[in-house]
Structure formats: C-alpha cells, structure tokens
Amino acid sequence: MEYRNLGKTDLKVSVVGLGTMTWGLQNSADDGFEQMDYALDHGVNFFDTAEMYAIPPSAETYGTTESIIGKWFASRNKRDKVILASKMTGPGLEWIRHAEPINKKNILLAVEGSLKRLQTDYIDLYQLHWPNRGSYHFGQIWDYAPAFDKQAEEDNFLEVLNTFDDLIKQGKIRHIGLSNETAWGTMKWLQLADAHGLPRMVTIQNEYSLLCRHFEPDLQEISLHESIGLLAWSPLTRGMISGKYLDGAQPEGARLTIETRHEHRIAPQTDAAIKKYIDLANQYQLDVCQMALSFVHNQPFVTSTLIGATNMAQLKTNIASIDVKLDKAVYEGIAKIRREYPAVF
Numbered sequence: 001m002e003y004r005n006l007g008k009t010d011l012k013v014s015v016v017g018l019g020t021m022t023w024g025l026q027n028s029a030d031d032g033f034e035q036m037d038y039a040l041d042h043g044v045n046f047f048d049t050a051e052m053y054a055i056p057p058s059a060e061t062y063g064t065t066e067s068i069i070g071k072w073f074a075s076r077n078k079r080d081k082v083i084l085a086s087k088m089t090g091p092g093l094e095w096i097r098h099a100e101p102i103n104k105k106n107i108l109l110a111v112e113g114s115l116k117r118l119q120t121d122y123i124d125l126y127q128l129h130w131p132n133r134g135s136y137h138f139g140q141i142w143d144y145a146p147a148f149d150k151q152a153e154e155d156n157f158l159e160v161l162n163t164f165d166d167l168i169k170q171g172k173i174r175h176i177g178l179s180n181e182t183a184w185g186t187m188k189w190l191q192l193a194d195a196h197g198l199p200r201m202v203t204i205q206n207e208y209s210l211l212c213r214h215f216e217p218d219l220q221e222i223s224l225h226e227s228i229g230l231l232a233w234s235p236l237t238r239g240m241i242s243g244k245y246l247d248g249a250q251p252e253g254a255r256l257t258i259e260t261r262h263e264h265r266i267a268p269q270t271d272a273a274i275k276k277y278i279d280l281a282n283q284y285q286l287d288v289c290q291m292a293l294s295f296v297h298n299q300p301f302v303t304s305t306l307i308g309a310t311n312m313a314q315l316k317t318n319i320a321s322i323d324v325k326l327d328k329a330v331y332e333g334i335a336k337i338r339r340e341y342p343a344v345f
Contacts, residue, residue: 001043001322004303006083007202008227009175011124013046013083015297016319017231019308020047024054024064026255026310032068033075035315040081042319048205048231048306050087050129051114052096056260059095063117070119085125085231086114087179087205090132101132103156104163111172126164127177127205132156137180137207139264139345141214146182157189161198168199177203177231183218190226203303205231210241210277210292210334211270211344220301229303235296236307236318237265242289243278246271255310265345273341280333286324293321295334 003012018039023032036047053065066086073079088110091101100106114123130137133153136144167173178186178201186204193200204223208215208230215223215230223230236242238255245266250257256266281288296305309315 002297003045004229006125006175006303007177007229008200009202011083011175013304014044015302015304016044016293016322017046017048017085017304017306018044019233019306020049020065020069021053021055022065022255022308022310023068025056025061026054026253026258029068029071031310032065033072034312035309036069036072037076038312038315039319040078044319045081046083046085046304048085048087049118050089050127051110051117052087052089052093052129056258057093058260062093062095063113066114066117070117074119079120083124084118084120085127085177086118086123087127087129088114090128090130092130101156102128102160104159107160107163107167111167115172122171122174124174125177125203126167126173126175127179127203128160128181130180131182131185133185135180136182136214139262146184154188154192157192158196158198161189161193161196164199175199175202177201177205178228179205179231179233181206183222186219186222186228187226190228201228203229203231205233205306207234208232208296208299208302209235209237210295210338211237211265211273211341213338215301220299223301230299230301232296232299232302232305234308235293235305236289237292238263240265240270241274241277241292243274246274253310267345269341270344273337273344276337276340277334280330280337283333284327284330286326286330287317289317290321290324291326291330293318294324294326295331297322298326 002015054061133148189201278288281291307318
C-alpha cells in the first residue's frame with residue numbers, strides 16, 4: 001500500500017480508502033466487519049463514512065453505517081489503527097435536523113451524534129457533505145446557476161470555521177475537509193482560514209472517475225498548489241464502468257437495481273463510453289475496474305481513492321488495483337476516449 005499526507009497535516013492515509021455507505025442496507029453489519037478486517041489487514045488505514053449513510057438515504061437508514069463502524073471499533077479495539085473520516089449533511093434531508101443549514105448549532109449536534117454512533121471520542125477528518133448554497137454534483141451540473149449573498153456566505157464560513165476551531169481545541173475532531181465543493185468555495189474557505197488564523201480545509205471529496213472529470217482543470221490546480229488533496233468518490237461511477245448495467249441490465253441486488261432515486265448517469269452516451277473503456281482494458285489484458293482505479297490513484301492531485309464494495313470479491317480486486325500500473329499507451333487510449341466522450345452525464 002502507498003500512503004500520502006492528508007493535506008499539510010502529518011497524517012498519512014492509504015491511497016485506497018474504504019468507502020462504507022452500503023453498510024446497513026445493501027450490506028449487513030457482518031459484511032461491514034469483514035470488509036473492515038480485510039481492508040485493515042491489507043494496508044487500508046483510511047475509512048470514510050457520513051451521518052446520512054446507509055444509502056439510499058432515508059429516515060430509517062440514517063446513521064446506521066456509523067453505528068456499524070462504532071460496533072466494530074468496540075469489538076476490535078483498533079481505533080488507533082484507523083484514520084476515520086465522516087461528514088455532516090448540508091440542507092436538503094428533512095429527517096436530519098429538519099434540513100437546516102450548516103451552522104454552529106447544527107455542527108455541534110452533528111458531531112455529537114456521530115461521535116456517539118461511532119463509539120469514539122474523536123474524528124480524524126470531519127467534512128461538510130455539500131455546501132449550504134447547493135452544488136453542481138449529483139446530476140446538477142447542467143442547470144447549476146449559483147445565486148447567493150456573498151457576504152452572508154462569508155459570514156457563515158467564518159462561523160463554521162470558528163466552531164471547528166473550538167471542536168479541534170476540545171479534541172473532538174482533528175482536521176476538517178470539504179465535499180462536493182466548487183473552485184470559488186474552496187478558495188474562499190482557504191482565504192478566510194488564512195486571514196483569520198482558523199483551521200484550514202485539508203481535503204476536498206468530490207466525484208472523480210474516468211467518466212466524471214469535472215475536477216479538471218480548475219480544482220486540480222487549486223488542489224496541487226494549495227495542498228488540499230482530492231478524496232475521489234465514485235471512482236468506478238457507481239460500478240457502471242464494469243459494464244454490468246450496460247443496455248439497461250439490472251443485476252439482482254446490485255446498487256443501481258435497488259436505488260430509489262433517479263440515476264442521472266444512465267444514458268446511451270454513458271454506455272457508449274463504457275464500452276470503449278472496456279475494449280481498451282481488454283486490449284491491454286487489464287481488468288477494467290482496476291484500470292479505472294489505477295488511473296485515479298495516479299493523478300497527482302489525488303490523496304485517496306474511495307472504493308466501495310458490496311462483496312468481498314469486489315473489495316479484494318479494488319484493493320489490489322494499487323499494484324496495477326498503466327502503460328503510456330493505456331493513458332493515450334484513455335485520452336482519446338475522453339475526447340470522444342468528454343462529459344457523458
């Protein structure tokens with residue numbers, strides 16, 4: 001396993017990070033325990049979760065994934081072996097604090113709730129799951145039209161940073177990060193932290209994969225030159241890159257088969273691009289999922305690639321992708337396909 005610094009901190013996290021969002025609905029607690037045991041034994045020291053998990057989100061599943069991780073910590077006594085990340089929701093989910101915005105009151109409630117469910121007294125990386133003002137992620141990129149009161153946003157950012165400063169001093173969280181954020185938002189968080197001597201965002205967790213490269217070019221420049229590394233979520237595009245959903249297929253028990261929300265990534269042009277990537281992988285005797293993960297691992301702005309697996313075979317293959325190195329010809333093939341299909345969803 002390879003390890004990289006979490007921003008400018010001295011924490012080193014595994015390039016393969018363990019995503020956990022299916023535990024508690026698609027996967028049982030026993031499945032989660034088995035995945036955590038195997039991942040830790042194979043060098044994965046970075047686990048990422050969120051208060052809203054298990055997915056698909058609902059009032060019934062909210063908090064379940066964190067509770068499973070907490071029970072594993074209590075059972076295994078290995079809290080010190082794991083760099084743990086969690087996230088609080090922004091506005092939007094009525095069953096989580098009545099869909100209220102991220103502010104001091106709701107941060108304090110969210111952190112206490114997560115600490116209790118996780119059965120720990122600290123969280124290594126605490127992230128804002130999405131901004132109060134909305135996001136172009138989750139299929140919103142075609143209609144995203146930011147309209148907000150700039151001064152009100154800056155005032156809120158300072159309230160949030162001061163709240164996090166207090167929580168860090170109390171030892172309840174160690175570092176803070178963003179998720180589903182824009183270039184403007186990322187720079188504003190960094191500028192305000194520097195100007196006021198407040199904690200600095202150390203990571204940004206955005207969607208990034210062969211099929212979703214919105215992070216380039218602007219955010220990658222910020223990531224590299226401001227030391228705020230990408231935690232890449234959905235590096236296999238919800239498993240779609242494998243080809244298992246091609247032409248409308250719905251494998252029994254698969255994530256998109258049980259999904260209750262509209263899946264904006266499913267489209268004819270997405271299928272066409274996936275077929276091209278599968279052909280490229282076959283041409284060079286590669287597993288297409290491992291090719292896709294290796295591509296993400298080796299981007300200079302990536303700190304950790306967050307894998308998610310619903311069975312142990314997937315988990316083992318995903319972790320083993322760290323040993324897959326792509327030849328120049330593969331990168332050239334990827335670049336050619338991207339020009340043909342630059343934005344499939």
